[in-house]
Amino acid sequence: MRKFKKAVLDTSLFRRSYVICLFCSNISFVLIPAYLVLIFLFFWGVFLMIYNEYKRRTVLRTRYGLWLLAFVLTSLITIVVHLASSFLYNAYNLIMLLHVAMCFFVFYSVHTEKELNFRRELYSVCRFIVYCSTVLGILGLTFLMAEISFEVLWFKFIIFENRFDGMFVNPNQTGFIAVVAIFCSHMLMKKDFIAISGRDRVSRIWIGSCVAVNAISLLLCDSNGAMILMIGYAIFFVIYKMFGSESKFSVKQIVTKSAACLLAGLVIVASVFFVRNITQEGFVQIMKSASASRIVSSDSLTDKIVHDEAVVTFEHENKNLDSGRFKLWKQAAKMFMQNPVLGIGKGNIYEYGNRMFEEGIKFSKGYGVLAPIMTDFHNGYITILVCSGIIGFVLFCIFGLRFFKHITVHVFRDDSLSESVLPCMYSFLCSYVIYSFIEVGLLYNINFMVIFFWLILGYTSCFLVKYEPDSGLGSFMLFGKIFRRSIV
Numbered sequence: 001m002r003k004f005k006k007a008v009l010d011t012s013l014f015r016r017s018y019v020i021c022l023f024c025s026n027i028s029f030v031l032i033p034a035y036l037v038l039i040f041l042f043f044w045g046v047f048l049m050i051y052n053e054y055k056r057r058t059v060l061r062t063r064y065g066l067w068l069l070a071f072v073l074t075s076l077i078t079i080v081v082h083l084a085s086s087f088l089y090n091a092y093n094l095i096m097l098l099h100v101a102m103c104f105f106v107f108y109s110v111h112t113e114k115e116l117n118f119r120r121e122l123y124s125v126c127r128f129i130v131y132c133s134t135v136l137g138i139l140g141l142t143f144l145m146a147e148i149s150f151e152v153l154w155f156k157f158i159i160f161e162n163r164f165d166g167m168f169v170n171p172n173q174t175g176f177i178a179v180v181a182i183f184c185s186h187m188l189m190k191k192d193f194i195a196i197s198g199r200d201r202v203s204r205i206w207i208g209s210c211v212a213v214n215a216i217s218l219l220l221c222d223s224n225g226a227m228i229l230m231i232g233y234a235i236f237f238v239i240y241k242m243f244g245s246e247s248k249f250s251v252k253q254i255v256t257k258s259a260a261c262l263l264a265g266l267v268i269v270a271s272v273f274f275v276r277n278i279t280q281e282g283f284v285q286i287m288k289s290a291s292a293s294r295i296v297s298s299d300s301l302t303d304k305i306v307h308d309e310a311v312v313t314f315e316h317e318n319k320n321l322d323s324g325r326f327k328l329w330k331q332a333a334k335m336f337m338q339n340p341v342l343g344i345g346k347g348n349i350y351e352y353g354n355r356m357f358e359e360g361i362k363f364s365k366g367y368g369v370l371a372p373i374m375t376d377f378h379n380g381y382i383t384i385l386v387c388s389g390i391i392g393f394v395l396f397c398i399f400g401l402r403f404f405k406h407i408t409v410h411v412f413r414d415d416s417l418s419e420s421v422l423p424c425m426y427s428f429l430c431s432y433v434i435y436s437f438i439e440v441g442l443l444y445n446i447n448f449m450v451i452f453f454w455l456i457l458g459y460t461s462c463f464l465v466k467y468e469p470d471s472g473l474g475s476f477m478l479f480g481k482i483f484r485r486s487i488v
Helices: 002-008 011-024 031-056 065-081 087-112 118-145 171-187 191-197 204-221 224-243 251-292 301-306 325-336 346-356 364-374 380-413 422-435 448-467
Strands: 150-152 155-160 163-166 475-478 481-484
Touching (some): 011 087, 011 118, 011 448, 031 087, 065 087, 065 380, 087 118, 087 346, 087 448, 118 171, 118 191, 118 204, 118 251, 118 448, 163 171, 163 204, 171 204, 171 224, 171 422, 171 448, 204 224, 224 251, 224 422, 325 380, 346 380, 380 422, 380 448
Antiparallel strands (some): 150 155, 155 163, 475 481
């Protein structure tokens, strides 16, 4: 009984379980049971959030916790204002409110758990992602080369609208997980991380295989958002390598290093898109060659490939640069004007869309019965602005800007981080901030993307508290000042 109680109160165990479950919710055919388990885990997380607040006063101990609390309270007021909506939409608004609070005070607030070795927790998450993504990636590429592609319910196995999705439910998630796997592999190569976590180093064979397999998956899924995330990660890490080695630079050094960063960025962008085109064309030719040597039926996929009608080219069917997002954002602007101060709440986007637009919100029809839940603006910032209004958006931005301002200062001032995971996490977070301009991210979605962002943000906050201990336990920051109070 004691072990069970200990497990129930183990916030670290919950975070790992929740992240792994959401990772599994991206896998074809595993999605449904994963979401059933997620229901239990969600209530577990709500319980832990309340319990930790009662025992540890998590809100006041959390770095910039008052800004986050203010955001939660304004979101609650938004729900109250829209109580006239149907029970379904109000229930979803409440679930989103609890989800947001969990992101803040269970995942981001890792730094309040002083007894926790957060590197050990991060290590276990990274190792799972590296192992699992590698195996799934190999399976997906094997099925692709064997030309096994089919649809069951809403799962489009291996090929999704002319793009590779492998074992995952759609190409965008395949791309995001591929980038996350490469990011985790990079962290697992850091000596300080392995030493302080107290775990064994993951085999270089596994790490090499993970990077290779997920790089191929990223190139074949043709996800521009994931590609931007990967390119951003590489560029921000290059910037750190250029400017993070010394604390002071002359004007000449700043100009020289800035020019080198710009040149490196251009080379990275050009190289990545060139390699993507070559890889896609190479796989098409390989599949044609393999198919030519087989005896196939006239109506099979491989027969079409043999006759140079390549049904799979790994290119996005939608040739528009914005993929329909511009129209979606115009709709968001009109919805924002309905309640610009407090917003309309995430659960009301679908209802407002059907009321205001003849065809409803763009992309919502593709979600079927899940449309009220899945409808989103494919831009994390616009979604927050429409759902939480100007007040919520400003509160969220204040938190984000203050956090990134402080962590940036320490990342570039500390010259002993070459074997630390902090530069890796910082580069990923910076890239994710850009990625969220075109993808479902940041906050108002219960998915792996959002939770992984807040998890990494939480681990990064542990370093921030280390550098600025005065803002830790027993104090809180408001308007740039540290206020101390006794916390029992």
